[in-house]
Amino acid sequence: MPNRTLRRRRPDAARRAAFTALRAVSEGAYANLETAKVLGEARLPVRDAAFVTELVFGTCRLQGTYDRILTAASGRDTFDPPLRDALRLGAHQLLGMRVPSHAALAATVDLAAAEVGERVAGLTNAVLRKVAARDLPGWIDHLSAGLDPLDALALRTHHPRWIVDAHVDLLGEGAEAALAANNVTPVPHLVVRPGLARVDELDGEPTTYSPFGARRAGNPADVPAVREGRAGVQDEGSQLVAWALAQADAPAGPWLDLCAGPGGKAALLTGLARERDELLLAAERLPHRAQLVAQALRAYPEPNVPVVLAADGTRPAWRPATFARVIADVPCTGLGALRRRPESRWRRSPADLADLVPLQRALLGSALDAAAPGGVVAYATCSPHRAETSEVVAAVTASREDVTILDAPALLPGVAHTASGPFVQLWPHRHGTDAMFLAMLRKDAR
Ligand SMILES: C[S@@+](CC[C@H](N)C(=O)[O-])C[C@H]1O[C@@H](n2cnc3c(N)ncnc32)[C@H](O)[C@@H]1O
The missing domain is CATH 1.10.940.10 (NusB-like)
Known part of the structure; x- marks a missing residue:
């Protein structure tokens, strides 16, 4: 005893x-x-x-x-x-x-x-x-007895019901495969800072669609280019969103990342902007996250060193109609990244949408105000939820007369099954990426 x-x-x-x-x-x-x-x-x-x-x-x-x-x-x-x-x-x-x-x-x-x-x-x-x-x-069989089919799906795929409903709304019977994919931890994706490192330095298997990335198991810090800030960790879906913005037809001029923290997209966009001799301004509301952006961009040398600003994107610290390319990668529920954030599905709730959606609309409005005539705006979320994606775009574009919705899937021609109307919707079970949403808008030339 x-x-x-x-x-x-x-x-x-x-x-x-x-x-x-x-x-x-x-x-x-x-x-x-x-x-x-x-x-x-x-x-x-x-x-x-x-x-x-x-x-x-x-x-x-x-x-x-x-x-x-x-x-x-x-x-x-x-x-x-x-x-x-x-x-x-x-x-x-x-x-x-x-x-x-x-x-x-x-x-x-x-x-x-x-x-x-x-x-x-x-x-x-x-x-x-x-x-x-x-x-x-x-246990699942035992507890499913008597449940309605969507409650049983929620139990079987280990998600709260409201997240199941959001997936069924978009995918119908395909929802189960998408929900199941959220239960598999992905191999980390690495990404080069263009101009500073090559994909073969990432010591992994090249990503399927993005020309900038590789999949590599293990500690990213073991890769010298990552340690030196010439590469970083970034899901392939985020790489594709940044790439689509860079591929769009747009005038010359500076680029703006309106919600930049912690800096993944800003780091890729900076390299792509520098290839064209353009400057990127990265804004982030929270000062400690603005510091993370500066850290992500640290390896870029003069000239065209990106500018990082701790600023509220809804109260612009820049003149309107200034930027040729703008990305609003807005704060969201993160339902598209559940496979990488195991606790998140139980922590989030539909009530979060009530706070996020007005902010998302305001940020997209600011992004459009910041775009020069003829300039392009990428609206991105790491969530497929309709309330945060197409409904935000619909509400904002309905309230203005200076915007055209572009064909976003056409900017990623090698990536199959992305189209959700004129928008891109990536999925873990289809593309092996986070479930990123992308709308591309053009500010009409005056
Ligand atoms: C989805 S994250 C952006 C991720 C980033 N683009 C990347 O690829 O690393 C959204 C960011 O927006 C910031 N944010 C929230 N409200 C903001 C505002 N009013 N103005 C600017 N940034 C804001 C959040 O602090 C958060 O860092």
Whole structure:
């Protein structure tokens, strides 16, 4: 008996690190940043670090499903948050990883006893034994009984219902494949700063459509060009959006990135602007994010060094009708990047749209005001949600008489199945990219 008590109070370092990260995520932190932080502190062997990453990311991604299973297994709707996080980690080991049941159970009881208190050891053991009685498909079948088809789809693909509705609205029966793709962590995409590095320096497999990128597993900082700021990390979808803006027919003149932080698109656009001897102005409302933009652009030498401004894009610090090319890559729900942000689907809600949509409209209006006659504006979101995409474009263009909607898919001719009317809509399950939306608009020449 004394031995058992001693063992319970010594959970292994990997699960302890995962618990620390998950607690922070439950209180608002980002899973990727928090996992990197705990791994930096814990200095675990590579294999254990991979275990921690999968444990945290997988638990976050399936959180809603695990909570329903824990409720069904325990008959309780709520647990104290630290115990709930320990149980979620146990559920993921039992149902989502190849950890033998006895090991997952014993290790989670140890963890809960050490981190929450010896008093929860019995409850943890009892609940997880019931969880272990079925595998994940068995639980999904069990909990799906009597659900309407879209609630069952939400359960099966581990998404909240409103996100399922938004996908079904756009894709109909294709929604399931798109939702399933959100559950697969992508291999990181790297991108060159044009003129400063070549794609073969990225040491990966060239991206399918973008001529600037490569897919490469592992730590991006191992690539010298990334360390030196001559390349960076950027999803291929974002590369394509920047490329489309650069390909559009537009007059000569300066370029503007209206919502630039943390600087991925500004960094690619700067290289493309410099090839034409043009200057890019990068604006970002939050000063600390404006600093990230400056950091992303640090490797570009004189002349035509991009200008970074901490400025509110809805209160322009520049003269109207100035820029030949403008991008408004507006703040959004991020529903297009769920595969890279495991916790995000459970944190966002439809209420976010009420705050975001008016800002998105205001920023698109500012972008159009900033464009010179004949200039082009790219309106981009990392969300496919209709309220943030085509409906924003429709509302803003309906309120003005100086704008023409361009054929955005024509600017990415090598990329199949992008068209959603005159707009580009990329998808993880079709293109292997984030679900980026792009509208291209022209400010009519006076
Ligand atoms: C989707 S992110 C842009 C991503 C960036 N274009 C990139 O590729 O790295 C939107 C950015 O807009 C910024 N933002 C929010 N409101 C803004 C405003 N009124 N004016 C300018 N930037 C704003 C946010 O702080 C955020 O950094």
